[in-house]
Amino acid sequence: MxxxxxxxxxxxxxxxxxxxxxxxxxxxxxxxxxxxxxxARDIGTNLTPTQWAALSKLAETGPCxxxxxxxxxxxxxxxxxxxxxxxxxxxxxxxxxxPEDGRRLLVSLTRAGQQLAEKVAPSALAITRETLxxxxxxxxxxxxxxxxxxx
Numbered sequence: 001m002x003x004x005x006x007x008x009x010x011x012x013x014x015x016x017x018x019x020x021x022x023x024x025x026x027x028x029x030x031x032x033x034x035x036x037x038x039x040a041r042d043i044g045t046n047l048t049p050t051q052w053a054a055l056s057k058l059a060e061t062g063p064c065x066x067x068x069x070x071x072x073x074x075x076x077x078x079x080x081x082x083x084x085x086x087x088x089x090x091x092x093x094x095x096x097x098x099p100e101d102g103r104r105l106l107v108s109l110t111r112a113g114q115q116l117a118e119k120v121a122p123s124a125l126a127i128t129r130e131t132l133x134x135x136x137x138x139x140x141x142x143x144x145x146x147x148x149x150x151x
Contacts (some may be wrong), residue, residue, distance in 0.1 A: 033049060035131045042125045042130070047115065052124060054083050055092065055109065059117035063108035065098065114120060 001009065020026050039049055047055070053073040058064070069119045070080035084107055087093040092113035098104040109117060 038130050039127050042123055042127050043120065045120055047120065050079065050083050051087055052120065054080070054087060055113060055117045056121070056124065058093065058107065058109045059114060063096075063106040066095070066106050066107050069107055087113065099118070
């Protein structure tokens with residue numbers, strides 16, 4: 001009888017084949033949650049991470065179609081539309097017809113949007129630094145290289 005109990009005990013002590021805490025998706029989600037909390041606390045204005053992504057990408061690239069902006073910021077069509085609608089309602093972005101293709105609308109920053117992007121950029125950089133603060137310089141470089149490789 002002792003042998004049966006020992007066998008059951010060893011089965012229960014065996015590591016399961018799937019441990020959530022060891023899965024890349026779960027770890028990335030936890031890191032994203034930490035980064036999002038830092039972002040919300042420190043951004044200094046009422047912007048979501050997706051709104052900041054759209055503003056900063058427009059500041060970087062200049063006017064582009066909403067579809068292209070969605071691709072550049074890794075947002076699907078519905079998400080980028082909602083983001084631009086909210087930014088436009090706040091007077092930060094505007095749309096105009098593409099002079100080369102009248103069927104397409106271009107999204108661009110308004111003067112207020114450009115000023116906000118310039119004002120927020122230092123905070124956004126500080127948020128990135130804080131997110132990566134547990135790592136030394138070599139580890140930060142390696143993490144970014146590995147994450148870029150996984151894209």
